[in-house]
Amino acid sequence: MGEAPAISVDHLENGHSNGVYVKSEPKNIEISVEIGDRTFVIGGNHERNNFSIGVQIHDKNSNNWFSPIVLGTGPKPSQGYSAFVLEQGRILVIKKGPPRNESIWFLEVDSPYVREQKKLLGKEVVAWSKGVRGNAEKPIVISGPSGVGKGTLISMLMKEFPSMFGFSVSHTTRSPRSMERDGFHYHFADKKVMEKEIKDGKFLEFASVHGNLYGTSIESVEMVTDSGKRCILDIDVQGARSVRASSLDAIFIFVCPPSMKELEDRLRARGTETEEQIQKRLRNAEAEIKEGISSGVFGLILYNDNLEECYKKLKKLLGLDEVTSVNGVEIEEINLPTEHTVSKMEDKIIIQETGKETRNKIVLDISSLNGGAPGRTRGILVDAIKF
Numbered sequence: 001m002g003e004a005p006a007i008s009v010d011h012l013e014n015g016h017s018n019g020v021y022v023k024s025e026p027k028n029i030e031i032s033v034e035i036g037d038r039t040f041v042i043g044g045n046h047e048r049n050n051f052s053i054g055v056q057i058h059d060k061n062s063n064n065w066f067s068p069i070v071l072g073t074g075p076k077p078s079q080g081y082s083a084f085v086l087e088q089g090r091i092l093v094i095k096k097g098p099p100r101n102e103s104i105w106f107l108e109v110d111s112p113y114v115r116e117q118k119k120l121l122g123k124e125v126v127a128w129s130k131g132v133r134g135n136a137e138k139p140i141v142i143s144g145p146s147g148v149g150k151g152t153l154i155s156m157l158m159k160e161f162p163s164m165f166g167f168s169v170s171h172t173t174r175s176p177r178s179m180e181r182d183g184f185h186y187h188f189a190d191k192k193v194m195e196k197e198i199k200d201g202k203f204l205e206f207a208s209v210h211g212n213l214y215g216t217s218i219e220s221v222e223m224v225t226d227s228g229k230r231c232i233l234d235i236d237v238q239g240a241r242s243v244r245a246s247s248l249d250a251i252f253i254f255v256c257p258p259s260m261k262e263l264e265d266r267l268r269a270r271g272t273e274t275e276e277q278i279q280k281r282l283r284n285a286e287a288e289i290k291e292g293i294s295s296g297v298f299g300l301i302l303y304n305d306n307l308e309e310c311y312k313k314l315k316k317l318l319g320l321d322e323v324t325s326v327n328g329v330e331i332e333e334i335n336l337p338t339e340h341t342v343s344k345m346e347d348k349i350i351i352q353e354t355g356k357e358t359r360n361k362i363v364l365d366i367s368s369l370n371g372g373a374p375g376r377t378r379g380i381l382v383d384a385i386k387f
């Protein structure tokens with residue numbers, strides 16, 4: 001696919017520039033970006049709240065304004081924005097002013113994820129994702145039948161590498177088990193409330209599993225990503241399929257039992273389910289294993305026979321076999337100048353500082369972007385050129 005024309009934004013406060021218009025009142029700064037027959041107005045009087053700016057769409061053909069459903073968390077209201085239309089239906093939005101580590105954002109208006117959400121919600125949808133520097137490792141989706149050992153393997157990983165992995169806490173309508181804590185193992189949710197939140201687009205995926213509703217909220221994944229950790233999702237096969245269709249660029253692992261008999265023994269030994277619930281889980285297990293192995297969703301299949309061996313293999317798959325403990329790597333802080341102009345050259349966005357006796361530049365290399373809404377767009381490489 002060819003790249004959409006870049007919109008160059010010079011001196012935003014000067015008003016119109018190459019199709020981008022910016023109001024200058026400090027409180028109502030907005031930027032409008034034209035894509036085809038539509039104008040996307042970001043920020044300004046349409047500010048959603050103090051936490052995230054709003055978005056309005058003008059359709060030239062019908063001359064109608066409308067408010068789309070805005071998924072994900074966007075930038076907070078700011079002193080101004082610069083914008084570029086990128087390929088794959090996303091707009092790069094650079095926010096002026098502090099905080100510095102929250103300057104780069106992407107508004108997806110026609111990405112595969114947004115298109116899927118439009119279909120699902122039957123409404124106009126746009127979605128924010130925050131730009132993250134560097135190439136943090138991809139999230140890990142782990143699926144497998146009930147009792148196969150997913151939770152055990154995930155606990156082992158989190159215990160050995162506490163600073164590296166974070167668990168995405170799902171919502172569920174099932175009742176808590178005696179050892180489970182609300183907000184830690186699951187967010188135990190009321191069915192009606194959860195259904196409403198799904199309708200409002202707050203979930204990355206959801207599915208009915210063993211007669212209960214389960215789902216991953218966008219917020220639960222963002223909380224892990226924001227803490228700088230690699231996110232682990234323990235979700236069923238249907239959920240994994242939905243994540244695969246979303247723009248969350250993840251690794252998909254399916255865990256298989258050595259036999260159905262062993263699976264049954266483990267479920268019984270765990271002692272957390274009634275006989276009826278065990279039977280239901282075993283009935284579902286056969287279909288899940290079949291789908292897990294043959295659906296093409298999972299790139300990696302792990303057999304959990306001997307636990308220690310399986311854990312070793314899991315670490316090897318994740319490139320951790322040689323590692324004993326890992327701490328987060330700090331990326332050098334680079335400040336985006338508050339007063340700047342923006343231009344684009346191929347895969348590079350050049351932010352030129354203005355207003356002072358300086359020609360310092362920041363170059364954003366966006367050639368290897370990955371991930372996207374809802375959540376984070378990773379892979380932005382930043383270089384500072386000092387004069």
Ligand SMILES: Nc1nc2c(ncn2[C@@H]2O[C@H](COP(=O)(O)OP(=O)(O)O)[C@@H](O)[C@H]2O)c(=O)[nH]1
Pocket residue numbers: 142143144145146147151170171174205206207209210214215216234235236237238239240
């Ligand atoms: N789609 C989806 N499935 C989930 C989610 N959270 C948990 N599950 C799956 O729901 C199933 C039942 O989980 P749970 O009630 O904890 O029982 P367990 O698998 O026997 O420990 C498992 O296959 C989980 O992987 C979620 O957020 N979304």
Ligand SMILES: Nc1ncnc2c1ncn2[C@@H]1O[C@H](COP(=O)(O)OP(=O)(O)O)[C@@H](O)[C@H]1O
Pocket residue numbers: 144145146147148149150151152153266267269270304305306307308310
């Ligand atoms: N390789 C294994 N061999 C024997 N028991 C295991 C193994 N892996 C896990 N278990 C046990 O099986 C039970 C189910 O494991 P769990 O992690 O709760 O499964 P899941 O999260 O997939 O439902 C637990 O009691 C756990 O201690």
